[in-house]
Amino acid sequence: MDRRREELMAAALELFSRHDAEDVSIDDVATAAGASRALVYHYFGGKQELYVAALRSAAKELEDRLRPVSGGTAIEEMAAGLTRYFDFVEDHAAGFAALLRGGPANRAGEVGEIVEGVRRRLFKMMTNQMRVTEPSPVLRTTLRSWIATVETAGLDWLEKRDIERPALERLLVDQMVALLGVAASHDGPLGWALSDLGRAPAAHEAGGPAPS
């Protein structure tokens, strides 16, 4: 039974990744999954619930891809994470755009929570890699801004595709290094914490909480 639900969700996600949510009907999903309309209603209750479930599964896939895997420096790990982020952008183009640009759902409600959840996870990953437990206001706004920068660059890239992905990823990593440098110049103690980002192996969540 759970497997059937997974199949319906996969079909919905594939449709939402190619069409605006308002243009996808319950019937479309049922047809794509070779299921009945009634089965979709049985599992999801309605289109809004299906939309939320599909976005949630996309967000989960994105978060799974972002789990740190290498043993490189913090900068190297963030660069590798960025590549996996853009793999997701490329594989789920319209789904990514739908997640960030909104649709019929109330952004302040469940869908907004899904997007904020991904951002919080990214934020936590970065502070973990920097071994920072209590980010200063300057670091917090810098990391949030860089996440917005990546999202914006992802949407821009999907729209124009006039930069090669590897070149765009290098640009974003260099932007992050530059933004952290600016943050360090505005926040003395932060400068010390950031000074060996490019040298020391990155901290991992598995390694337990970092010293503050």
Added chain:
Amino acid sequence: MDRRREELMAAALELFSRHDAEDVSIDDVATAAGASRALVYHYFGGKQELYVAALRSAAKELEDRLRPVSGGTAIEEMAAGLTRYFDFVEDHAAGFAALLRGGPANRAGEVGEIVEGVRRRLFKMMTNQMRVTEPSPVLRTTLRSWIATVETAGLDWLEKRDIERPALERLLVDQMVALLGVAASHDGPLGWALSDLGRAPAAHEAGGPAPS
């Protein structure tokens, strides 16, 4: 008659700047403006239209504030524009958040267009000040990203208010300079165009199109 419409809009904007759109009723607006419910319907047709009209007037006010006024360098003008942007963020706190975080309206529709319109205007202002008519992909994604950075910092500041506004504005200007530096290092011709941003007086729209 037009003046009455302006008063209703001002009352609506003030309410939308303090409350989520879904918590503002036509009656609230009528009461705040000392008008009848019927008059609000007469001018706006319904709550969605009132919401869109109010956001549009907020966007117009923001754009009016951003019009270049000084005769300084491009960097100085962008810094002054940023101060006026944050004046708006501070004066219309919840309105700014509502504009960017969404609400009951379909973000892909009219409200999305209003937000994108402000971003386009900001983007045009910056390329004008840089005397760039055809931004390269690297410059385009950099400027879009910086606009997202400013929006994110504005939302973060409204939420936490643990950085002084002048310090945050200096951080954002330094971030922009750093991001432009990164862009220049990825885009040779751009480096040449950007090299005197901090020295030459900024170009103005009134001065006609800039050489490409």
